[in-house]
Amino acid sequence: MGKVLLIGWDGADWEMINPLLDGGELPHLSKVVQSGVIGNLATLSPCLSPILWTSIATGRTADQHGILGFIEPTEDGLGVRPASSVSRRCKALWNIASQRDLKSVVVGWYATQPAEPINGVCVSDVAVQLDWGSVGQRLPMAEEGVWPSRVSEMADWLRIHPFEIETSDLLGLIPSVAEIDLKLDPKPLRLAEVLARDYTVHAVATALLETEPWDFAAVYYPGLDTAGHFFMPYHPPQMAHIEDRDYTLYKDVMCGLYRAYDQMLGRMMEIAGPDVHIVVVSDHGFHSGNRRPLISSHGATPHAEAAQWHRGWGIVAMQGPMIVADDRVHGATLLDIAPTILALLGLPGDKTMPGKILTQAFRVPDFLEPLSDWESEPGACGMHAEDKRSDTLAAASAILQLQNLGYLSALPNGSHPEETSPALVRQAIRESQINLASVYVHQSQPAKAITILEILLAETPDDERILIAVAKCYHQLQNQCGLQTIIQHLDQLGILNSDILLLKAGQYHADRDAVRSRHYLQAALAMAPGQPEVPLRFGELFVAQQDWENAETAFRESLKLDAMSARCQHHLAIVCLTREDYPSAIESARTAVGLKFFFPTAHYHLGLAYHRIGQNPNAIKSLKVALKQQPEFPAARELLIALYQKAGQWMAAMQLQTPTLEA
Amino acid sequence: MGIPMPHDLPACRPALPFVTIVSGLPRSGTSLMMQMLRAGGMSVVCDEQRQADLNNPQGYFESACLPGFFAEPVPFKSLQGRAVKVVFPLVLQIPENCPVRILFMQRDLAEILLSQRNMLHRLGLPGALVSDTQMAAYWARELKTGLRKLDERSHISVLELTFREVLNEPRRAAEMVCQFLTAELDQGQMASMVDARLYRSQISA
Known part of the structure; x- marks a missing residue:
């Protein structure tokens, strides 16, 4: 059993990190990379941070955990508030840890207000939020934002308000900040807010990690994403619509912030010590290069456009005694983090969690038998009492x-504080x-x-x-x-937009009207030339027409725009299979399952391709995965039975033929 | 603000030492029960601000000044021996020092939600944004918790009646009400108020 420090960097992206790593500018993250494993982390949809961070903490999708956005209505129907812990319907990692007498420290995690009465300490996301207030006036912390209350005073004292961020603090990010008239250009003030929040989280977290006993810690930093929405438009290379002055002033912000994050990571690692597993994750990526959205023709501000800049791949980087060194994990999703952390903590997993343990990361993949369901496991877990939680x-x-x-004109509870x-x-x-x-x-x-x-x-x-x-x-x-x-x-x-044109194309495709389908695809291509979905749909159209050559061309064109499309890789694998180009089929299918492990049809086609070139042991492995992911898969079952019989594995073949005999 | 006096009948003699509350979710049959009590001879509190309409052809039997019911001091003396409608969840706000007996109307939640939806449609107002299944689950839980809380309070007694049973066996329902309230009401008149034609939004059992 090990200790785990889970660090959340909202919006962190390998595309930003890699050049900085290569330049030696992130020494602490570099240690994690070299002594542990890294990988891409596929995000979920919708790509909204409260939903995603709750999925990371619970190992479940939003329909299961109940956090459905940034805000939610209050139960009395009179107001709205940030998404809260009373709306979460399942246990988070810190609840499971509490249930097995492990202590947790949770700081700033999304949807943790009010703080839950866990075995350990919780400082909620709302507790670490700050306003400008007046200079010298410390605004009160949110009520019920800290558990246990004995920690409140310390957490409050450690909060850093935006007005406490000085010009000198911004110099590393905006070298010419002294030249900016803040009344005309308040962007530095936005950065001050970002830093205040992140530094508050860091101060509270480091203090607690040093003074409180803990086995599991979860610390969330929102700044990379928040700053990204403001400053990624100014990141190099200069975008066409960005003015020279703004570009010169703000082009260094994002890299500077990553360097600051690395410093904070170093401090956390120093406090944690070498025996603690460090897990750094992000919930999604952030476009930073040529795929940054352009300003719309309606004249939207750079900030409005930035909200669409989330990339489908976040980061995962892990190191620790149980983790292999200098390796990669493939096919990881946000849903895999919770099962993996449970394994690192020496706790059993949960058969109902849709994610999996990232076994590739472990030196010795020896895990406890998972429970049927942690939700039905009895015992105090530190969630709010049932009558406090609600839909x-x-x-x-x-x-x-x-x-x-007309049955309720006014509720007798009195006026809502934020009507x-x-x-x-x-x-x-x-x-x-x-x-x-x-x-x-x-x-x-x-x-x-x-x-x-x-x-x-x-x-x-x-x-x-x-x-x-x-x-x-x-x-x-x-x-x-x-x-x-x-x-x-x-x-x-x-x-009319490209989504609608694609739907029309799909409609005619279903009616087998290739001409009209093609017409709308061409229109979608003209309207959104950089959208990988369009050539992918062209590829599907060519497949339907059995025009394999053009299909392959279209899929490869789509992959040039989005190399990380598991779906497109899978399509390509099928085309290569049909053209009897089995090595290419294997390459594409392996890439597909590497990008998205839960992909039964891709595992099936990989198995089929292996079989076609006579690599039956590999074929069996892939087909077993396909059937595990989708037990009702007749084609995979049939082929696997045949391969078992060919290999003389009669018992295995028989078990597959009579599913009721399976354990 | 005082409790309205017009349209009420003289309080039962002798006055019952408690307030009779008719409660339940809106559209669960609360207006019907109020009508039965009035027909039986009990004084009911209502101001007829909301007139009878298609949604409630026999009237609503509500009191707009009910927020005063929860204010201090509780106007207990003016309500003693009389019946007042307090829908759920407002009924959970009954003050501690007020002895009450609650006639709690229950109805199939699917029927209630259908009835509410139909009423909203007639009023030209938007419906709920969550599914009936989700709303039913929410109300089922709230009703269970709420009734448990009411049961735990020593000055409150609760008699649960189902809408369907009141319609199917009005005489028996009237008898149960009178026994519960220890009131000498005209059970025949109470039963005669039940009109099965008003059972709309019915879902087959």
Whole structure:
């Protein structure tokens, strides 16, 4: 059993880190890289930080953990607040640790307000938030933001307010900061806010790690993402729409921030000591090069565009006594972090968690048998009492409904401290439901998504975002009639974008009208030339026409735009299989499962390709994975039975033929 | 603000030493129970600010000044021996020093949500943004927790009645109410108030 220090760097990206590592500018992260393992970490959808960081901490998707966005309505339907711990429906790592008498320190993690009564210390995300206030005036900490209360005074004293960040603190990031008139250009003030928050987290975390007993610590730094939304437009190379003055002033901010993060990592590693496992993760990446979104034709500000800059790949870097050295992990997702940390802590996993232990990272992959379900494991776990936790969406919806019906004109609990209009509360509920629908869509559960979206659409039948989401669901459900109706409605509203063109192309593709499908794909290509989805869809069209040569060209074109598309790699593998180019098929299928391990059809095609070149032991391995991930997979089962029989493994073949005999 | 007096009947003689509260989720049959109590001879508190309509053809039996019910001092004496409707979840706010007997109407949650949705539709107002399944799960939990909390309070007694049973066996329901309230009400008149045609939004058992 080992101790684990989990450090969250929101928005950290290897594309930013690698050049800095090569230049020797991140010495502490370099130690982790050289003495441990690194990899890409596939994000989830929707790519919203409270959702993602809760998935990291719980090992579950948003429909399971219940955190559905940045804000949520209060239970009384009168206000909104940041996503809170009372809305989380399952245990986080610190709850599981508490249940087995391990102590945890949690600082600044998303959706941890109010602080849970864990075995250890919790300082919530809201507790470390700060306002400008007045110079010299220390604003009070959030109530219930710290557990246990004996730590409150120390945490409060360690908070750093933005007005306490001095010009000299910014020099390393904005060398010419003294020349800036803050009244005309407040960007340095935004950076001061970022630094204040991160330094507060760091100060509180280091103090607690030094003074409190702990077995597991989770510390979250939001600054790289927050700063990215403001300053990545100014990062080199200069973007076309960025003025020279701004570029010169702010081009060093992001690299400077990464260097500051590395210094903080070094201090954490020094406090933790060599026997602690260090796990550094990010929830998503951040475009920093030529794929940064351009300013829209509507004249959106650089900041508005920055919100679309999240990249689908975050980082994972781990080192420690149980971790191999100088190696890579492949196919990791956010959902794998919790199972892996449980293994590092010497705790059993959970069969219901969709992620897996990153076994490739371990020197000796020897793990405890997973529990059926940590949620049903009895014992105190430090979650809030059941009557404090609630389905805030249902609660607020219910109260709003009763108010609309005239049964509740005022609740007797008194006025809400942050009274909000019912329209804003309703908007918070809508956003949460849209996010939940998005989760279902990306889990390929369009039927569940449609149930939610149709309720929203009934209220706002002309909402473009919801119409497109419904259309995508109908497409997945192969409901051509429903798709046709939505597309006609979008046409009537005069809404046209590349998403809609792709849907139209998909519709004609389903009708086997290759000419019209191609027409809309060409239009989508013209409208969004850098979008990898378009050549990928061209490839699918060519596959349907059995035009393998053009299909391969299209898929390779798509991969030039997005080399990390597991789906495209898989398509390419299938084309290569059909063309009997088995080595290329193996290469593409291996890349696909390396990018996205949970991909049963890709494992199947990899197995098939191995079989075709006579590498049957490898074929068996891949087919076993395919069946484990998708037990109802007749083609994989049939082939695996045949291979077992060929190899003389009669018992294994028999077990597959009669599934009820399987353990 | 005083408790409204018009439209009420003289309090039962002798006055019951508690307040009778009719509660339940909106659309669970609370108005029907109030109507039954009035027909049986109990004085009911209502101000008829919300008039009878398609959603409640026999009236709502509400009191707009009910927030005063929760204020200090509790106007207990003016409510003693009378019936007042307090929907759930407001009923959880009953002050500690107020002896009450609660007639709690229960109805299939799917029927309640359907009835609420129909009412909103008639009013031209938007419905809930979460599914009926999610709302039903929420209310099931709130009702279970709420009734448990009411049971734990020594000055409160609760009789649960289901809407379906009141409609199917009005005489028996009237008898149970009278026994619970230890009140001499006209059970025949109470039962005669039940009109099965008003059972809309019914979902087959």
